[in-house]
Amino acid sequence: MSNVTIIVGSQWGDEGKGKITDVFAASADYVVRFQGGNNAGHTLVVNNEIYKLHLIPSGVLYPRAISIIGNGVVVDPNVLLEEIGTLKERGIEPNLRISERAHVIMPYHIALDEALGNHQGSLSAGSTKRGIAPVCADKAYRHGIRMLDLLEPALFREKLEKAYTFNASIIRRVFGYEYTQEVNDIYNMYLRFGQKLAPYICDTELVLHRAMKAKKNILFEGAQGMSLDPDHGMYPHTTSTNNVAGYAAVGSGVALPGGARVIGLVKAYMSRVGVSPFPSEILGNEAQILRDKGGEYGTTTGRPRRVGWTDLVQIRQSVRTSGLTDIALTKLDVLGGMDEIQLCVAYDIDGERYDEMPASLTKMRAAKPMYQSFRGWGPLNKKEYAYCISHGYAALPASMRTFIEYIEKAVDCRVSIVSVGPGREETLMREIAQK
Ligand code: GDP
Numbered sequence: 001m002s003n004v005t006i007i008v009g010s011q012w013g014d015e016g017k018g019k020i021t022d023v024f025a026a027s028a029d030y031v032v033r034f035q036g037g038n039n040a041g042h043t044l045v046v047n048n049e050i051y052k053l054h055l056i057p058s059g060v061l062y063p064r065a066i067s068i069i070g071n072g073v074v075v076d077p078n079v080l081l082e083e084i085g086t087l088k089e090r091g092i093e094p095n096l097r098i099s100e101r102a103h104v105i106m107p108y109h110i111a112l113d114e115a116l117g118n119h120q121g122s123l124s125a126g127s128t129k130r131g132i133a134p135v136c137a138d139k140a141y142r143h144g145i146r147m148l149d150l151l152e153p154a155l156f157r158e159k160l161e162k163a164y165t166f167n168a169s170i171i172r173r174v175f176g177y178e179y180t181q182e183v184n185d186i187y188n189m190y191l192r193f194g195q196k197l198a199p200y201i202c203d204t205e206l207v208l209h210r211a212m213k214a215k216k217n218i219l220f221e222g223a224q225g226m227s228l229d230p231d232h233g234m235y236p237h238t239t240s241t242n243n244v245a246g247y248a249a250v251g252s253g254v255a256l257p258g259g260a261r262v263i264g265l266v267k268a269y270m271s272r273v274g275v276s277p278f279p280s281e282i283l284g285n286e287a288q289i290l291r292d293k294g295g296e297y298g299t300t301t302g303r304p305r306r307v308g309w310t311d312l313v314q315i316r317q318s319v320r321t322s323g324l325t326d327i328a329l330t331k332l333d334v335l336g337g338m339d340e341i342q343l344c345v346a347y348d349i350d351g352e353r354y355d356e357m358p359a360s361l362t363k364m365r366a367a368k369p370m371y372q373s374f375r376g377w378g379p380l381n382k383k384e385y386a387y388c389i390s391h392g393y394a395a396l397p398a399s400m401r402t403f404i405e406y407i408e409k410a411v412d413c414r415v416s417i418v419s420v421g422p423g424r425e426e427t428l429m430r431e432i433a434q435k
């Protein structure tokens, strides 16, 4: 068994990565975020207590596990300090390390994100407005601010002058927005953030290299999901950091060994916050019922999530681009009580069948879902699910097993984790032979 496990989203995010990371973190020495920023919202439910995390890895509830925010994460220090503070108030002292190389979200990034979304209109992704695209652009422009800069005042000032002028000019002159924040105020505020975060900032790449050499258990926690990956997702309706499993190496600075376990999170139905084609979307009253039953309201923004049937074309793309070894199928309980459940197995685009996701946005806009129908199950109550978990996979309703096994076959990846509730204990680990 490999000492490395990578957890990634296989849809449009919010599949339950936080929950499954928390479950696996029980045996982890390190839990590593390697991309994304506080656009992510990961919810954990432990002993009926709810924890909502945006930047700190979902292993933080285990004192043994070291939480790492890798170089590939974009960090809003204000949000991170708040998150640390909230955890401390709840009696949890984060055992945290932050990469010196992680890029920092600045106030002008957040202001620019707002202007950018309005400008991009129908081609925008409906961003969380946390400054993600602008901070990534600054990294590519090579005038980004990194965590370490906050500890080196002279260099920070030198870099900030350039980045501030660049961004404030775009906000004011290109988009015609008012932007009043002074460079001096930002400088002083961010130096203070730096002082507070200094105990956590270090060379996390080296920490992980040593951990890897010592064969420690390392768990990588992805944010977002395949369809939001800027290379492999539904560009341009994506986020700006890659989330496929290969990026775990780039975003943490450690080479990954062969044989790592790669778990793709798949929700039994699907949700989408923001703008893009959504071939298997459910609309109207039926959508509202599912949204409410599944609690599909954004952890980060509170926005109602669009909902639809799970799309196997997307899952196939995730299996391929992340090299999934396993699927964790979540929220099966939410579908309980429905007479009929659908899976989108392919797209019909202008009369032609597509089993793989086309790169063309024109084609995605025209994609119609081709469905396979399944008989529903339950509803089962918590006690009944607990019985299934203790008695194993075969105890699950036959119609649920048919649904699960169809997915496995259709995307060529085993479903080895089945989640039937938000709690840690509501997880069935399926014993199946390795391929
Ligand atoms: P993430 O972004 O992938 O970590 O997912 P979110 O935390 O944003 O959204 C998933 C939501 O579903 C959270 O509120 C979880 O507590 C909840 N959840 C996770 N797995 C299950 C499950 O199997 N059943 C139910 N009913 N809720 C779940």
Ligand code: IMO
Pocket (backbone or CB within 6 Å): 009, 012, 013, 014, 015, 036, 039, 040, 041, 042, 125, 126, 127, 128, 129, 130, 131, 132, 133, 222, 223, 224, 225, 228, 237, 238, 239, 240, 273, 274, 275, 299
């Ligand atoms: P977790 O980790 C769901 C979406 C936004 C928008 C697009 C770009 O909780 O699964 P951005 O703010 O990154 O510029 O927004 O990506 N998005 C998410 N949707 N879950 C997330 O994270 C998301 N992170 C970004 O809604 O469509």
Ligand code: MG
Pocket (backbone or CB within 6 Å): 013, 014, 015, 040, 041, 042, 043, 299
């Ligand atoms: Mg989420």
